Amino acid sequence: MMKINNIILETSIKVLLFIIVLYSVYIFTAGHYYPGGGFIGGLMTAGALVLLLITYDIKTVAKILPFNYRILTAIGLLFAIGTSAGSILFNVPFLTHAFTHVDVPILGELSLHTATLFDLGVYFVVVGVTMTIIQTIGEDE
Amino acid sequence: MLEIVIRIALFCCSLAMLGLIYRVIKGPTVPDRVIALDAIGVNLVAITALISIVLKSHAFLEVILLIGILAFIGTVAFAKYLEKGVIIERERNR
Numbered sequence: 001m002m003k004i005n006n007i008i009l010e011t012s013i014k015v016l017l018f019i020i021v022l023y024s025v026y027i028f029t030a031g032h033y034y035p036g037g038g039f040i041g042g043l044m045t046a047g048a049l050v051l052l053l054i055t056y057d058i059k060t061v062a063k064i065l066p067f068n069y070r071i072l073t074a075i076g077l078l079f080a081i082g083t084s085a086g087s088i089l090f091n092v093p094f095l096t097h098a099f100t101h102v103d104v105p106i107l108g109e110l111s112l113h114t115a116t117l118f119d120l121g122v123y124f125v126v127v128g129v130t131m132t133i134i135q136t137i138g139e140d141e
Numbered sequence: 142m143l144e145i146v147i148r149i150a151l152f153c154c155s156l157a158m159l160g161l162i163y164r165v166i167k168g169p170t171v172p173d174r175v176i177a178l179d180a181i182g183v184n185l186v187a188i189t190a191l192i193s194i195v196l197k198s199h200a201f202l203e204v205i206l207l208i209g210i211l212a213f214i215g216t217v218a219f220a221k222y223l224e225k226g227v228i229i230e231r232e233r234n235r
Binding site for chain 2: 035036040047050053055134135
């Protein structure tokens with residue numbers, strides 16, 4: 001079969017991929033005050049990676065992003081359990097979250113919440129599970 | 142005034158959606174159906190924007206971008222399936 005040259009897709013991906021990843025990061029960080037959060041942010045990041053997989057192939061993507069997505073899932077679960085169990089150290093019940101207001105020089109007053117770290121765990125688990133499913137289905141012939 | 146205009150626009154979008162659904166059901170070839178589904182995604186973006194104006198809420202603006210991205214990914218995946226027979230290749234240039 002003749003080699004198919006899909007240069008339009010490959011060129012447009014180079015712009016679109018960063019927009020999609022930026023959008024997923026925005027949705028993840030805005031999840032406390034606006035619709036969004038770890039789940040949909042992780043799904044959008046996985047969607048960007050799927051777009052990369054469609055444009056190129058599994059070997060190229062594995063060379064660009066040398067992650068093992070199963071380990072990413074484990075790291076996400078570790079984040080969730082760690083932030084939940086960390087509250088035990090301060091003599092409060094499991095899953096109690098704390099927040100504080102911090103004055104950062106350039107960004108102004110920020111409200112830092114440990115629920116964000118829990119959400120980061122959800123984000124990693126969603127990205128890892130989605131990419132594991134898609135890569136496992138895509139690899140077999 | 143704006144209320145009436147938005148209702149008319151919603152009605153027109155619904156009519157366009159009905160025409161596209163006719164093309165999805167009737168379309169003789171598979172690419173016809175893929176194009177119609179892509180256009181349904183664009184129509185859905187318009188309807189979501191109009192509905193968010195009706196409800197006076199900006200909570201759906203993320204959904205608009207989301208539908209656009211998902212429609213693009215779906216269409217690209219289907220186009221690659223129609224062209225090559227696989228969506229995700231293991232290795233290119235074999």
